[in-house]
Amino acid sequence: DSGVTQTPKHLITATGQRVTLRCSPRSGDLSVYWYQQSLDQGLQFLIHYYNGEERAKGNILERFSAQQFPDLHSELNLSSLELGDSALYFCASSVGGSSIYGYTFGSGTRLTVV
């Protein structure tokens, strides 16, 4: 157990639907990062939050949004889902706002859009 908790582990949903992925960072970590992993695109950075504020945005579609709450957990919302959104979604956390101590990854949410 890495200390980063992601729920749910698996999600199967239909095209056009909306889902919410949840992440609880490791205790004491202020940063949360979201990544999407697919076979054709590899690991793609989506968004970074630090202590409740958005710090950086990557290749995140407009249909996707995220937030980090006062208790530091984060949610990634995916809407108007398409078949191509099927992927593993990882959350990672770090103690500060940079990568200098490395990231701790959760076990991921496998999203299948049918």
Added chain:
Amino acid sequence: SQQGEEDPQALSIQEGENATMNCSYKTSINNLQWYRQNSGRGLVHLILIRSNEREKHSGRLRVTLDTSKKSSSLLITASRAADTASYFCATDKKGDYKLSFGAGTTVTVRA
């Protein structure tokens, strides 16, 4: 596009042999990190090397960094079946706050 690219894409070795994989990147970095991912699982941080370091060791892992060539290598010595996994390099670009990952090297250790 990916900041780092690993080479080779896949590697198959016998237990007890050494495994070497390389990573090349494009822009100046603060640090370079290596992660391991077992099939379908989360990534695990292995080792971090800062841009002013040239070599670092951790157990059976040895990482080198050549900033003039923008490349790094990860050596796993005396490999074990449990080392079977995908290995990713990740770079933290100067002025950036996130890690960019390469496509990974898949290592298979045969018993």
